[in-house]
Amino acid sequence: MNAVRSPMAEELARQHLPASVFVASAGVRPGERDPFVDTVLAEKGLDLADRQPRTLDQLEDDYFDLIITLAPEAHHRALELTRTLAVQVEYWPTADPTTMSGTRDQILAAYRDVRDRLEARIAERFGSKSGAAHTK
Structure with missing residues (x-):
């Protein structure tokens, strides 16, 4: 729904990639902005x-x-949309922190874990701004 993982990844990618790289995120279905995302990104x-x-x-x-x-679901949709295009599609299985229940601190810990894993994966895949590959 483009409310949790994808917006986090988009913002983190903007921090790791040069400004010349176009980054956008989208979901399969409409969603609402998640305040826990704002909290863990602000950290x-x-x-x-x-x-x-x-x-x-x-x-x-x-x-x-x-x-x-x-x-x-997003991976299957991306493969359908790009089946006749020369586009590379990568699947990075990422936990959905919205399934976590418990205290606010436990929920925030799940969101932080997703944020940190995405940041590490982005850095591993693309490197830093100075050494990142330029793609659209």
């Missing part, structure tokens, strides 16, 4: 500003060199 000095969740149909650009999916 890293990051902010989604006025960005709201969006669907694939709402993306302004539909040409990408690489699509990274974080959930099975």
